[in-house]
Amino acid sequence: MSFRIRAARDEDLQHLYEMAKLTGGGFTNLPPDKPALRAKLERSHAAFAREADSLEDELFVLVLENAETQEVRGTCQIFTQVGQHWPFYSYRVATLTKHSEALRRTFRAEILNLVNDLEGASEVGGLFLHPGERAGGLGLLLARSRYLFIKAHRQRFADRILAELRGVIDEAGGSPFWDGVAGRFFGMSFQEADQFNAIHGNQFIADLMPKHPVYTAMLPENARSVIGLPHPSGRAAMRMLEREGFHYENYVDIFDGGPTMTARTDQVGTIRNARQVRVAELGGDGEPMLVSAGRLEHFRVALGQVRAGDAGDVLLDPACAALLGVDAGDQVTVVERD
Known part of the structure; x- marks a missing residue:
C-alpha cells in the first residue's frame, strides 16, 4: 500500500x-x-x-x-x-421530572440546555x-x-x-x-x-x-x-x-x-495501546499494524507488517519503512490494526 x-x-x-x-x-x-x-x-x-x-x-x-x-x-x-x-x-439533552399530587401523576419532559x-x-x-x-x-x-x-x-x-x-x-x-x-x-x-x-x-x-x-x-x-x-x-x-x-x-x-x-x-x-519500539531490521512478514514515526511536521503514519524481534525490538517491512522515512535503528510507534 x-x-x-x-x-x-x-x-x-x-x-x-x-x-x-x-x-x-x-x-x-x-x-x-x-x-x-x-x-x-x-x-x-x-x-x-x-x-x-x-x-x-x-x-x-x-x-x-x-x-x-x-x-x-x-x-x-x-x-x-x-x-x-x-x-x-x-x-x-436532559429530563425534567414534575409530580402532581392532585392528579397523582408524574410528568417527565425532555429538554435541551445550551x-x-x-x-x-x-x-x-x-x-x-x-x-x-x-x-x-x-x-x-x-x-x-x-x-x-x-x-x-x-x-x-x-x-x-x-x-x-x-x-x-x-x-x-x-x-x-x-x-x-x-x-x-x-x-x-x-x-x-x-x-x-x-x-x-x-x-x-x-x-x-x-x-x-x-x-x-x-x-x-x-x-x-x-x-x-x-x-x-x-x-x-x-x-x-x-x-x-x-x-x-x-x-x-x-x-x-x-x-x-x-x-x-x-x-x-x-492511545492506550500504542507502544514505542526500535526497528531492529527491515524485511520479513509480520502482523498488520499501524506504524507512526517522527514529530510535528515530520510525523508520518502508514499501515505495515511488523514482527517481534528477539530483544523487544521489531522487524518492519521495507515498504512501510520507506513511507515513514525510517531505517534500522530508528524508533517507531506501533499499534495493532483491529
Whole structure:
C-alpha cells in the first residue's frame, strides 16, 4: 500500500478544496471556501512549527497521501483546546421530572440546555476520505492517525477529547433539527448558517440563540426524531469511535442535532495501546499494524507488517519503512490494526 498520513502543506489547498466540495453540507471543519481552508492551513503551519510541549489553542491538519502519485485523497484535523477563541456550544439533552399530587401523576419532559460543558477539551474532527478510496482500511488509517499524533505529542492535548458527528441532513441539504430549533430565531437556512459558521465562527450563536431550555415536546416530530442521531454516512464513524472508547453522553450539535462523543484522552484505545519500539531490521512478514514515526511536521503514519524481534525490538517491512522515512535503528510507534 502506497498511502501515508503526513502534515498538510500549502500545496494541498486545491486537493482540500476539491474534497470539500464533495462533503454534501453540514461539514463545518471542511468548508468549500478557499480563504477559509487557507486560514486553516496557516493555523496548522503555526502549530507544527511551535516546538514547546504545552497546551495551547492550536489546530493540526493531516492529509492522506498516495506517495506514488503525490495525490491527497483524505484529510483529518485535531483541535488541541476548543472554546478558547469562540465559546464552544452544545445542547445537553436532559429530563425534567414534575409530580402532581392532585392528579397523582408524574410528568417527565425532555429538554435541551445550551451549555459550554465541553469547553477546553481537545477535538478530533474534519475527517473526510475521498469516495474513490473508501476501501482497504484507509478510513481506519486516517481516523486512528489522529490518536497516534496525540500519543506522540501528549502534553499538547487536554485530558478530555470529543468528536462531533454530522447530524441528519435531508435530501434537499436541510437539517430538520435546525429548522425546528435555531432556524426559528436566526432567519437563515441551515446551509446559510453552516457556511457562515465554517467561515466566521459561531459567535453569532451566542448573540442570537435563546438561553432558555427548549422543551422537545414543542418541536416538530421530524426535529425530535433526529436528536442524537448521526448522518447515515457517519454510522460507521460512530461505531469506530465507540470501539476506541468514546461514549455518547447526551451532548448534541447545536446546528444539526448530531451526537457529540466524548472520552478521557488516555483511555482512547489507540492511545492506550500504542507502544514505542526500535526497528531492529527491515524485511520479513509480520502482523498488520499501524506504524507512526517522527514529530510535528515530520510525523508520518502508514499501515505495515511488523514482527517481534528477539530483544523487544521489531522487524518492519521495507515498504512501510520507506513511507515513514525510517531505517534500522530508528524508533517507531506501533499499534495493532483491529
